Amino acid sequence: MSASRAEPTLGCVTAPGPENVLIVGGGVAALEAMLALRARAGEAPHITLLAPDREFVLRASAVLEPFARGTTRRVPLTEITAHHGVHLVSDALAEVRPDEHVVVTRSGTEHAYGTLLIALGTVPEDPFPGAITFAGFGQREAIEEVLAEAVAGKIQSIAFVIPPGTSWPLPLYELAMLTEAHLREHGAPPVRLVVVTPEERPLAIFGEAASEDLEARLEDCAIELHTLTRPRDHADGVLHLAGGSSLHADRAIAFPRLHGPRIAGLPHDDDGYIRVDDHQRVVGVPDVYAAGDCTAFPLKQGGIASQQADAAAASIALALGASSEAAPFEPVLRGLLLTGDEPSYFRAYPGTERPPSTVAINAPSLRQEHAPNVAAHRPLWWPPSKVAGHYLGAFLAHEHEPGGEPGHLEDREVPDQPEGAAAREERRAALDLALLMAEGEAGVGDYRAALRALDAAEALAGALPEEYVQKRELWDNELHGRPGSRYAGG
Numbered sequence: 001m002s003a004s005r006a007e008p009t010l011g012c013v014t015a016p017g018p019e020n021v022l023i024v025g026g027g028v029a030a031l032e033a034m035l036a037l038r039a040r041a042g043e044a045p046h047i048t049l050l051a052p053d054r055e056f057v058l059r060a061s062a063v064l065e066p067f068a069r070g071t072t073r074r075v076p077l078t079e080i081t082a083h084h085g086v087h088l089v090s091d092a093l094a095e096v097r098p099d100e101h102v103v104v105t106r107s108g109t110e111h112a113y114g115t116l117l118i119a120l121g122t123v124p125e126d127p128f129p130g131a132i133t134f135a136g137f138g139q140r141e142a143i144e145e146v147l148a149e150a151v152a153g154k155i156q157s158i159a160f161v162i163p164p165g166t167s168w169p170l171p172l173y174e175l176a177m178l179t180e181a182h183l184r185e186h187g188a189p190p191v192r193l194v195v196v197t198p199e200e201r202p203l204a205i206f207g208e209a210a211s212e213d214l215e216a217r218l219e220d221c222a223i224e225l226h227t228l229t230r231p232r233d234h235a236d237g238v239l240h241l242a243g244g245s246s247l248h249a250d251r252a253i254a255f256p257r258l259h260g261p262r263i264a265g266l267p268h269d270d271d272g273y274i275r276v277d278d279h280q281r282v283v284g285v286p287d288v289y290a291a292g293d294c295t296a297f298p299l300k301q302g303g304i305a306s307q308q309a310d311a312a313a314a315s316i317a318l319a320l321g322a323s324s325e326a327a328p329f330e331p332v333l334r335g336l337l338l339t340g341d342e343p344s345y346f347r348a349y350p351g352t353e354r355p356p357s358t359v360a361i362n363a364p365s366l367r368q369e370h371a372p373n374v375a376a377h378r379p380l381w382w383p384p385s386k387v388a389g390h391y392l393g394a395f396l397a398h399e400h401e402p403g404g405e406p407g408h409l410e411d412r413e414v415p416d417q418p419e420g421a422a423a424r425e426e427r428r429a430a431l432d433l434a435l436l437m438a439e440g441e442a443g444v445g446d447y448r449a450a451l452r453a454l455d456a457a458e459a460l461a462g463a464l465p466e467e468y469v470q471k472r473e474l475w476d477n478e479l480h481g482r483p484g485s486r487y488a489g490g
């Protein structure tokens with residue numbers, strides 16, 4: 001089937017041909033692909049980003065918000081696109097017409113493309129009746145209410161539930177441990193905290209070392225763990241489980257079930273996900289690529305989405321003649337677990353086979369010919385961002401640096417020895433120093449340098465102490481000449 005190319009009419013972009021690249025989405029994969037394509041192909045491609053959002057929102061940092069340990073990281077999309085010479089269209093994709101090389105938006109506008117990259121993420125839905133669904137945005141108040149009830153002694157038990165089919169369960173463990181730290185620090189009466197998961201062991205996807213590390217942490221926090229367990233519904237303080245048993249839980253906080261975006265005009269699997277080859281080309285559709293959670297790859301995770309975006313950008317750069325080779329997508333799973341104390345870092349090498357849909361997490365598919373899967377309490381990659389993207393992670397880590405020239409993500413050697421007390425003490429001293437430097441810079445009105453020092457402190461600790469979360473917002477407002485802060489006067 002030969003595709004007839006329409007003359008692109010993308011905003012101010014008029015040149016025909018594959019160098020007119022339309023990236024759809026405003027999340028992790030879309031931005032990583034945009035940055036990677038600029039880095040690989042320079043100014044040659046005319047890149048347009050089509051997204052309904054005004055801001056890029058780093059949902060991975062949303063777990064900290066209800067605990068006042070951090071704010072969800074947000075960057076105006078215009079700031080990123082303008083900096084990289086990318087045209088931004090604020091609209092949403094409704095349909096792709098591959099034979100015409102045209103997309104139609106929800107507002108009814110048609111845009112021609114030479115090369116199309118789809119990065120739409122997933123569609124969340126409530127996992128079971130009665131659950132408080134935590135999808136990383138819009139649930140802050142609901143979680144804060146649960147915490148307030150627990151601190152006031154109005155509820156005695158909370159279940160954190162990972163529904164079957166969840167490929168990235170890590171944030172639910174973070175929520176459970178951050179809840180325990182919050183309740184302890186706020187002098188709450190005893191509250192039973194339970195994690196319910198279909199996994200065989202917690203974070204089995206990262207292998208044995210990670211499971212052991214997490215099991216020890218959960219035990220230290222007296223958080224009960226129910227593995228190989230699936231929820232049915234939650235009502236009247238009871239979590240009903242598949243198989244007929246139940247457990248008492250005044251509140252049940254759960255991850256959503258995710259589906260693919262089912263884009264009209266593009267082939268998708270039964271769950272609505274797009275099938276791609278290992279260069280992220282949509283199977284059977286010329287000049288169309290897809291990356292991130294919207295693809296049929298089973299792991300829905302930001303670092304993985306970034307790696308897919310990098311592979312897509314490399315493939316597009318090759319097709320444009322801007323480079324001579326394009327490496328395929330070879331997944332490396334990196335996870336930073338926030339705990340309320342020092343964080344854990346995990347690295348693993350997942351296989352590329354889609355696990356059977358009845359199995360939530362497919363640990364045995366980890367590829368052993370790579371370096372072994374590891375867990376450590378020191379960063380296993382640098383910069384140690386939560387979403388370990390080659391370009392986006394570095395962009396976010398260097399946002400406060402003059403020039404903002406992004407670095408690159410690099411894996412670090414696995415420490416030979418478990419970290420001893422002396423090394424931990426050294427790291428605490430470095431953290432204190434970074435915070436002191438931040439205070440000093442803010443004191444002389446250099447808010448950019450102060451924010452940079454806070455970035456360094458966050459990298460060391462995983463999350464900032466509460467008062468510095470507030471200071472970060474104040475200083476950021478000062479830097480950008482914005483009035484006030486939601487913490488001001490508090």
Ligand SMILES: Cc1cc2nc3c(=O)[nH]c(=O)nc-3n(C[C@H](O)[C@H](O)[C@H](O)COP(=O)(O)OP(=O)(O)OC[C@H]3O[C@@H](n4cnc5c(N)ncnc54)[C@H](O)[C@@H]3O)c2cc1C
Pocket residue numbers: 024025026027028029030050051052053059060061062063091092093094119120121122134135136168170171291292293294300301302303304305335336386387388
């Ligand atoms: C609470 C939580 C914690 C997490 N923690 C981590 C973590 O620690 N580490 C990690 O690596 N990952 C983490 N993740 C997963 C990570 O956030 C996702 O895997 C990642 O965002 C996927 O990137 P994406 O670009 O595919 O999708 P998204 O980031 O979801 O982006 C999709 C984009 O498409 C846009 N869009 C949707 N529909 C349309 C349309 N019709 N037209 C145009 N645009 C559209 C959306 O507005 C959005 O901008 C976490 C997720 C959650 C919810």
